[in-house]
Amino acid sequence: MKPFILKVPATTANMGSGFDTIGMALKLFNEYEVEEISKGIEVVGTENISLENNLVYSSMLRTLKKYGHMIDGIRICAKEINIPINGGLGSSAASIVGGIMIANQIMGNNLTSHDIICLGTEIEGHPDNIAPAVLGGLTVSIYEEGNITCSKVKVPENLRFAIMFPTFSVSTQHARNVLPALYSKSDCIFNISRVALLIAAMSNGETDKLRMATEDRIHQPYRAILIPDMNNVFSHAKELGAKAEVISGSGSTLMAIIDESNRDFQEGMQKYLDTLKEKWVVKVLEVDTEGATIK
């Protein structure tokens, strides 16, 4: 096996109304340099994480085991870790997809994107970050009985995604535990209509419909208590001309959808974030259309 560079994008799940279904890849990457060595497994550059707890390593090993493949030695060097851990930008999905793709490379590259998404979802538990991390773009995914059906949706080129991430994190498990077990029929209809509109609005470039299309009654109202200042940040984003505001995944990152022409958003938002008790940073990103790559 020749040495290679693996790049995996950050992903934002849910986009408001599409809980556990919609995900989108963003141009913010973790990058690894991988090479075969004569003996042993070395994972370097991922400080304070033991091998057992390293998701890249454990996902690689699980995939190799599943296909009955052995390795003598491999060195995985994390060159750039830009995706915040536990931040709602798919850091675990990026590590899982990274590990499976390394295994795939070792095994001769026979797994399809669909295989990688199925394996990744088996490890992660839900497909919404895994599918866009593999395929890039905006994806709709359904996971049923171990199989994934997913479809990629066009994202208007003039959209940009402002991510506002605080120094505190929110555990996905905790953010799932705060959700009710059952929902009313009216709340289900509310979200079904919004998520259908989200796909239509994205496909048709009707970006003025995104505010309504991202409205949600399934998870965001319950998660607001986990993210201090969420509603204030959302109000401020709206004042700065955002088209919509959502929690990225299960948080703590918040995301505003803006037009590329909204050049003042980042500075205006950072100024506002600097007045808050917690430290927050805003970055404006483009959609990544490629997904994870090996070069």
Ligand code: HSE
């Ligand atoms: N759809 C998941 C959730 C994403 O909101 O719990 C978590 O990364």
